[in-house]
């Protein structure tokens with residue numbers, strides 16, 4: 001098991017002794033769960049028909065190694081967040097309950113900081129009858145070593161690829177090395193799963209194994225989005241992975257501007273992303289994805305709900 005007395009699970013490698021306290025991300029000595037649900041609004045090959053009672057068996061974990069300024073899950077992802085502590089035995093029981101409720105898969109959301117406990121929990125659940133695929137639903141800020149440790153545990157990687165530019169990833173996620181970490185981890189994910197495999201279940205093509213790459217288009221940075229697609233294309237075969245373009249960016253979760261006279265230094269950081277994306281920005285990225293030979297999903301920009309439309 002990875003040492004948690006000198007934690008180096010994520011690229012921060014902060015070296016925290018998590019047996020005695022919490023790391024930079026806020027994670028401590030046991031996984032903390034924020035909530036558990038049957039999720040109907042992941043990509044259709046993960047959640048199935050949203051009108052069905054079945055869906056993805058999502059387990060949301062607290063904390064996150066990345067900490068983007070615009071995070072929509074800030075309430076559960078920030079270092080000060082707290083969830084319900086669960087042992088690997090307790091987690092394995094949660095997974096089996098979700099399977100009994102008809103979940104298509106076990107969807108581990110923001111799992112990275114709890115990797116060693118989760119491999120143990122999935123192993124226990126498998127011994128006790130878990131047969132559905134396990135999904136690693138991550139911000140993409142991983143180390144290849146951590147991803148390699150998931151071989152035999154995870155069937156589907158549902159990973160973000162957020163940025164290319166070190167300047168932009170430094171500005172919004174304090175992670176100038178994000179692109180190289182995400183690229184090297186993506187390579188490892190694909191090495192583990194190979195090309196995606198779908199199987200018809202309830203009349204829908206559901207993913208059994210493979211990699212889904214999500215990219216959230218953010219305002220003012222369409223060129224960076226296009227560069228991200230180039231990096232992905234050069235890292236994994238576009239026709240063998242699923243791309244999911246996301247249009248749901250909202251500035252609502254950014255810290256409010258400070259009430260003060262004189263310039264607020266944070267205005268420079270947030271100014272470019274304090275709006276929604278435009279149709280032009282989204283369509284440019286969508287066209288680039290098609291040019292690169294990706295297929296998959298593009299979130300409907302005009303919809304307030306998380307609707308997906310197949311193919312580009």
Ligand code: SF4
Pocket residue numbers: 007008009010011012013014015016018022023024025026027065112113
């Ligand atoms: S997972 Fe958390 S505690 Fe571990 S290295 Fe990363 S930031 Fe530090």
